[in-house]
Amino acid sequence: KAGVTQTPRYLIKTRGQQVTLSCSPISGHRSVSWYQQTPGQGLQFLFEYFSETQRNKGNFPGRFSGRQFSNSRSEMNVSTLELGDSALYLCASSLVRASDSYEQYFGPGTRLTVT
Amino acid sequence: SQELEQSPQSLIVQEGKNLTINCTSSKTLYGLYWYKQKYGEGLIFLMMLQKGGEEKSHEKITAKLDEKKQQSSLHITASQPSHAGIYLCGEGNQFYFGTGTSLTVIP
Numbered sequence: 001k002a003g004v005t006q007t008p009r010y011l012i013k014t015r016g017q018q019v020t021l022s023c024s025p026i027s028g029h030r031s032v033s034w035y036q037q038t039p040g041q042g043l044q045f046l047f048e049y050f051s052e053t054q055r056n057k058g059n060f061p062g063r064f065s066g067r068q069f070s071n072s073r074s075e076m077n078v079s080t081l082e083l084g085d086s087a088l089y090l091c092a093s094s095l096v097r098a099s100d101s102y103e104q105y106f107g108p109g110t111r112l113t114v115t
Numbered sequence: 116s117q118e119l120e121q122s123p124q125s126l127i128v129q130e131g132k133n134l135t136i137n138c139t140s141s142k143t144l145y146g147l148y149w150y151k152q153k154y155g156e157g158l159i160f161l162m163m164l165q166k167g168g169e170e171k172s173h174e175k176i177t178a179k180l181d182e183k184k185q186q187s188s189l190h191i192t193a194s195q196p197s198h199a200g201i202y203l204c205g206e207g208n209q210f211y212f213g214t215g216t217s218l219t220v221i222p
Binding site: 004033035042043044045056058059088090092103104105106107108109111 | 148150155156158160163205209211212213
């Protein structure tokens with residue numbers, strides 16, 4: 001069974017630009033969560049999608065948005081990039097809602113560098 | 116918000132030694148996850164603990180949840196270089212994760 005895939009793996013953007021990251025969950029998984037990981041703040045929850053609906057949202061500004069498609073694939077968008085958005089963005093999938101205490105399977109992440 | 120503090124922040128041990136990593140929550144824990152991360156990569160699920168006093172083991176790794184103390188511990192017996200990485204605890208909803216413990220095992 002294929003694992004969680006994220007594209008692209010590496011990305012360099014300039015301040016003010018916008019970026020879209022993609023996540024393909026494990027086949028059959030309906031929940032996708034997104035996290036931002038930085039050396040200073042650690043792993044921080046962005047949002048959780050289940051059946052194309054955002055179920056939970058972390059404490060991030062509105063510049064961070066996401067969506068989930070009918071095939072459970074998910075995209076995350078960051079508009080007006082800031083230097084502080086440089087991070088490893090991880091997505092994770094689970095069979096049902098991870099927030100209902102189900103183990104998650106993480107992708108390898110997308111390393112975003114904002115210059 | 117819930118805060119999860121891990122200790123120690125980093126650990127360097129000789130191969131074969133035992134070690135313990137602790138995760139302490141600022142609020143009552145309703146379940147806890149342990150994940151391992153290789154540097155710059157995704158997290159790998161290790162164990163999920165749901166009840167106070169629950170203890171689970173997988174190979175040489177044992178984790179225990181003490182709800183009264185709002186704490187969980189991860190114990191590795193006879194450490195190996197393959198155990199090296201960053202260990203993270205996460206609360207039951209998986210909205211909050213610990214600060215991480217970096218483990219280096221010297222052959």
